[in-house]
Amino acid sequence: MRGKTTADEQGKAPDSTAVRVALWRAMxxxxxxxxxxxxxxxxxxxxxxxxxxxRRPDMDPHATSGxxxxxxxxxxLIEDLVTEQADRGVTQYVTEEATAATLRQIAGLAPGSTLAMTFLLQDELLDAADRPGLRASKKGAQAAGTPFVSFHTPQDMLALAHASGFDDARHMPGASLAERYFAxxxxxxRPSSGEDLLLATT
Known part of the structure; x- marks a missing residue:
């Protein structure tokens, strides 16, 4: 019945990762x-x-600044892309097969649609100073029941996008966001170095 909320829906806690991101934005x-x-x-x-x-450990203003x-x-960046009809997504929580399926689906959208998808870099591609932070994030995500399951190289993500039907795909390093918004x-x-973006246009 419209206007009714089930007990399960009322008692369901919000996703801890989404809450953390929201708090970081406000912070x-x-x-x-x-x-x-x-x-x-x-x-x-x-x-x-x-x-x-x-006072939460993951809200420490210095340790989590990156x-x-x-x-x-x-x-x-997503706000800046809104005029280009951007869709968005993250890959670290899903398998490569699920990422490919999502890319294939979005590649079938109206011409001119833009996808902005973040992906976590493999550990060896991070700046040495950011590796302990990534390990701590992985541990926290695992404990919260939302483990990181996929890590990629930029070349792998570009290949996946092209194989999924995108003719126009490019890699945007996280460092370029630092130059764009933090110069x-x-x-x-400055942003940490563990997360890059795939930008792809149908």
Whole structure:
């Protein structure tokens, strides 16, 4: 019946990864000095965290700064691509087969549609300073029941996109987002190096 909510739906906790991302987006405005890459505190109201959320280990303003910067840079890029009818997705939570199936489906969308898909790099491709952070993230994701299952090289992702039907596909390194949105900052805030993007157009 319309307007009714089941007990299961009421009791279902929000995805912990989605909540963490929402809190990082809000935290960027609260703890990082301007200019802000993304001005979003609505996420905080949507996540409805408890009063002590800023004391969570994964909210440490210094230890998570690279992840926080990567999240807001990715969100800003998606906003900048909205006029190009961007679809978006992440790959670390699904198998390569599921990623390929998703790419094939999106490749069949209307001509001119743009896909922005993030993917985690294989460990050896990360900057040495970011590897401990990735290991900690993997451990946390595993404990939360949302393990990272896929890691890629840029060449692998481009090959997968072309095999799935995209003629126009390019790799966007995470470092390019740093140059695009964080250039000139004096506080040292920069995205971590573990996540790159695939941009593909139908």
């Amino acid at each position: 960027h405005v609260q703890v990082d000095p301007p200019p802000h890459v993304l001005d979003d505190e609505i996420s905080l109201r949507l996540a409805t965290p408890d009063d002590g959320w800023r 992840f926080r910067a990567a999240v807001v840079a990715r969100a800003r 000139g900052r004096t506080d040292g805030l």
